[in-house]
Amino acid sequence: MTPALPSVLIVDDDVDFAHAAADFARTRGFRATLAHSIEESRQLIGRDGADLMLLDLELPDGSGFDLLDELDLAHHNGRVAIVTGTPSIESAARAVSMPVVDYLIKPLCPVQFEALLADARARTPRPLPSAFGGLIGECDAMQGIVRDLCKVAPTPASVLITGESGTGKELIARAVHEQSARRGKFVAVNCGAIAPELLASHLFGHERGSFTGAANRHIGYFEQAHQGTLFLDEITEMPPGLQVYLLRALETGQITRVGGLDSIDVNVRIVAATNRDPERAIDEGRLREDLFYRLADFIVTMPPLRARGDDVLLLAQAFVDRLNTQSGQRKRLAPDAHRVLLQHSWPGNVRELRSAIQRAYVLSDGDTVKLAMPGRRVAPMHHDDTTVMFTVGMTYAEIEREMLLKTLARFNHDKTQTARALGVSVRTIHNQLARLDDDARDGSDA
Ligand SMILES: Nc1ncnc2c1ncn2[C@@H]1O[C@H](COP(=O)(O)OP(=O)(O)OP(=O)(O)O)[C@@H](O)[C@H]1O
Ligand SMILES: [Mg+2]
Incomplete structure (x- = not known):
């Protein structure tokens, strides 16, 4: 960008x-x-x-x-x-x-x-290198975010990224690290995808024999991210008890491994993300207020794709270009693609767009990539957000995907509520979302 x-x-x-x-x-x-x-x-x-x-x-x-x-x-x-x-x-x-x-x-x-x-x-901060995860966006909101992040990234300030699912929070987190010139690694932890009882030992590490199954000493994410950046994704899914320990670690710059006695110095820059509204999460007791202030020196609010104007066209084109480069083909978006792209509301945001382009690209016979938008294909006569229509000929994967994205949208991208409604674990939701990403990526690697 x-x-x-x-x-x-x-x-x-x-x-x-x-x-x-x-x-x-x-x-x-x-x-x-x-x-x-x-x-x-x-x-x-x-x-x-x-x-x-x-x-x-x-x-x-x-x-x-x-x-x-x-x-x-x-x-x-x-x-x-x-x-x-x-x-x-x-x-x-x-x-x-x-x-x-x-x-x-x-x-x-x-x-x-x-x-x-x-x-x-x-x-004036250096322009963001394109290697930076390929962040694409020219709308005012995205330009503003990049401008601010150029200033914030090189500082030790903590960054809290909020926004719906698929809006690019992780991409931004990586960008902050890349622009920070910190020597250490970028370590990403999805607090919602690790069983709560294991999260402490994942974060802080553990000593050999500290609990059943702890056969060896384990170096936690904090130590792995020493001199680097620790990305705490889905921070509101961290149990409040553990949030107390996290806050203490951030305030003292020291951690203790589970089952250990020694304090270990760690120099870690924290970037956290959530698709919940942080203030509501505080009210609901999911996020400790004191931790929030420590995590939110700087807050980035990722706009949903539907609020980014023509960026959806830029992104679609970029995804097609990427697929062309990787497959050595020269496909083009159909002339009416822009209409379809601008009409759909993209509840799954950039992730959904990426999968849709990927699928259309693979399915297109000639050189023209025709978009059959989920919104049009799935429920042309249902404009409410609570109905999903399946047609014979759809694969289970497609059905699962539609159901997932619609349910996420229905629950305001709250993965816990989505998981509950679908009768699966939050972890399954994460895995499914990751798979959608992978599908898109595999396709682009093809
Ligand atoms: N501005 C962008 N330019 C290019 N690609 C993007 C952009 N935003 C998101 N993507 C791509 O969309 C996908 C989803 O992005 P990402 O995983 O960062 O979203 P997220 O906000 O972390 O979602 P979730 O809340 O579900 O974890 C990724 O494949 C990412 O590379
Ligand atoms: Mg993410």
Whole structure:
């Protein structure tokens, strides 16, 4: 996904100067926006911030310092350069006393401007490499997520990712690790897929003989993720008692193996995920509030695919391209595919899309990939979310898949409730979802 260009905001009532500066910045790969008053600049800063702001002092509706007083400079990510035509010792002294503020005098010398831009560019996070799990998305929400994560990833901040099933939470978790430059491994633990009574020893490890069946010492996920990232998926499925231990480990940076006595230092960055609403999970007693605050230095909310506009088209095309590359074929999406893609609500999100493309690709005879959407094929006359219609000719795998996705959607992607409704374990749900992923992946590896 292409991240936004570094940005410069030029706040100056001298329209000619502002335009000249904007053009200068644009030719150097910046996105430039202009404001001619404090009021206008306020709106622009609120909307998308700026990596660099050129700020005039005498503006029609006040002094540039008024704007600086409003900005919380200590937490402002961008740099501010005051560029004034009416310099004074007083204003220079005031500017110099503020963090991240430069003081320059008009006419602005190109060499100085160039240096400011170079500095802003250097501080703008690196674009996400495409190797990063192939995260695709250009809608504002996804761009915003990537922009924020570029800033958060290199810090030790914990990250909590929420969002429906199949929205890419794990992909994001891996991306955070890859962008973090942490030396250790990325270790993923699905708290909902491990029997609760075994979770402690999986996380913290155990000493030989610490319980029946513990024949050997076992190094837990925490130690495996030392200097790296521990991804705690489905965090709300962790028993509350264990959440207490987890919190203690995070606060002290130390763990003790089950059946052991020694405290072991661990340096682990935590990324957690859930498809529940964290606040509700707290109310329901599934997530301890104190742990939540420790996990949620930064919260990422993955939008459902149906709220990502044309991203569904980009993703579909990317999946077809990938399949073409891997199979050496040159199939194309049918001309009416976009209509189908945009109409379906994708309750299983990107995972569902990926499987649908995969299936259509394999089934298409010629070079045209025709999409028979589950929504159309399964229940053309049932627009409620509670009915699934099976037609003769569908495979059991297809029936299982439809039932799973519809039930997940019906229960708001709550896997525990879905499992209960389907009469299977949460683990089975996870396995089925993983299988859908694998099917898509196998197909793409074909
Ligand atoms: N933006 C994206 N670009 C490309 N592929 C994506 C994107 N988002 C998700 N995928 C793919 O969709 C599938 C599901 O993503 P992922 O496993 O990260 O979802 P999840 O939110 O963790 O789901 P669950 O809650 O069910 O665990 C994966 O195969 C992933 O690679
Ligand atoms: Mg996941």
